Amino acid sequence: MTDIKVDGLTKRFGEKTVLKDVSLTFRGGEITCIKGPSGCGKTTLLRILAGLETEDSGSVLGVPEKVGFVFQEDRLSEDFSAVSNIRLVTGKTLPKSTIESHLKEIGLGNDLAKPVREYSGGMKRRVAIVRGVLYGADLLIMDEPFKGLDTELKRTIMDYVKKYTARKTVICVTHEPEEARYMGGILIDMEDLNK
Amino acid sequence: MKRSLIHKSGAVLLALALWQGISMLVNMDILLASPLKVIKRLATIWTEKGFVSTVLFSLMRITCGFLIALALGIILAVLAGRFSIVETLLWPYVVTIKSVPVASFIILCLIWFSFNQLTVFIAFLIAFPVIYSNVLQGIKSADPNMLEMARLYDVSWGRRLLYIYVPNIKPYLISACSVAVGMAWKAGVAAEVIGVVNGSIGEKLYNAKIYFQNADLLAWTVIIILLSVVIEKLFVFILKKIYEGVEKL
Structure with a gap:
């Protein structure tokens, strides 16, 4: 599983710069959790990775052709x-x-x-x-998938995700450090990247 | 619900009382027959020879025109939703059909077609733009989030149609059918009256006018309303059943 390399990513919506020269690497076949306050560009980053938004500058390399996405809304x-x-x-x-x-x-x-x-x-x-x-898909992106769920249910779902995405790249946005710890893998603070 | 039904029934009774009052005031059956006389006429009209064949004649033609409009309206709206060129190409026809008076179409059709086809064609012509426009609006108002999800997951057009567009057009299609059935009946019968189509309900209305049979005119009008309502309810029921079937897929 190849790494996903994000280099110098910048994205503006009108006057507002949501992502400013963001660079990071998501390790292939591993779980990466992204935390950070609302509005810091987490969802925008995920959407660019999935090809749902176009970056203003910078590059994203190594994204597989098939991407799974758990949106903030259920979209059912x-x-x-x-x-x-x-x-x-x-x-x-x-x-x-x-x-x-x-x-x-x-x-x-x-x-x-x-x-x-x-x-x-x-x-x-x-x-x-x-x-x-x-x-x-080889890459599963999840945007706040456990929001509003009780702790027991969150753990059931996290166990399920971990079981069926072994050796796949998983990127998961969360506000809760506890969720990030339970999911395991690497924890990235968006605020550190997007200065 | 129960209260609303009581209120509506009260309003109907009041309207009937008003009608009875006016007819008593006018006191000329050839101008306005009383509701009681219309009810009496209704009680005998269905026993007359040729009643069933007259009803079936108009019913089959108007329903046929509506069904063609339904099928073509849905198919073309789906194509217009998929390919914007289809919407553009259809636009002048839909606008023309919507804006040209139905009487002009009836007279044109009398020149072009046989009497037998007149009712079918007019019912189709009036119902088609309603169904087409509503279904197209339903397609266009599909949730963009769902469409984005479908694009990301590379969902085929057929599955998008079934799982995203078809549920979305449901309220538009049902409301279009409710409106279009009534309009098809009004226009279809108007065509039969103007064309004096042999063996049709329209012909009965025409004769009632010629022979000053106001009770007959109103009795046939009641029959048209009843048929229109029954057919509308039937189509909406069938559509809902089809949707239930689709949802179980």
Whole structure:
């Protein structure tokens, strides 16, 4: 798994410079957690890595072609079941039974037939995370995936992510140092990079 | 809900009382038959020879025109949502259909088509822009976050259509169908009246006017309203069932 190298990245939105000459390396096959206060450019950095934003200057090298992304919002098709939402991105490459077993593993086994609109916020979050994991990309980006979840559930989900992304590159944004510690890997403070 | 129903029923009764009062004041059945006379006429009209065939004649043609408009409206709106050139190319036709008076189309159609096709074509022409515009609006209002997610995950156009656009157009399509069915009935029957289409409800309305049979005119009007409402509810019910099926995919 190759490293992802970010060099001299700058991004402005109008008058505001969100990323200013940011340089860092994400080690391939490892988990990197990024912390930092709101508005310090964490999401912008992730979006540039995923190709959803274009940098004003600087470069990003080593990003694999296939990238999984757990957005801050769940971005689920509310009228469809969890399995259908995952199949939206995996197609029929994965059998339904595999998707169901992943959802069961993360505590959604009793609600598989329901449309996602009937799920609680925490349940939707888990579907979005399983979707990102099952996409099978070499890079999984997660933008505050554990926000609003209770500690026990966070740990279940973190264990799940770690189990199924072994030897893959994972970049995870979090506000909580405890989450970053539990996820393991490298911890980066965005404030140190973006001065 | 119950209270609202009571209020609405009260309003209907008040309107009927007002109608009865005006008809008593006018006291000329050829100008305005009373609701009681219309109800009496309704009680006998369906037993008359040819009633079922007249209703079926108009019902089948108007429904056929609406179904063609529904199918073509959805297909073209999906294509216009996918390829902006299709929207641009269709724009002059949709604007023209929307702005030209229906009577002009009816007379043009009387020159171009046979009487049999007139109702189908007019019902289609009136329903099509409503369905097309609503479905296209539904496609355009799809959540940009969902579309960005689909782009990132390299979701095919077919799956985007099924999982993102189809749920999004649901309220637009249902509201379009509700409006378009009523409009198709109004325009379809108007075409039958102007064209004096043999064996149609429009012909019955025309005859009622010629022979000053106001009770007949109003009784047929009630039948048209009932048919329009039933067909509208039926289509909305079918659409909701189709959506339930799609959501189980």
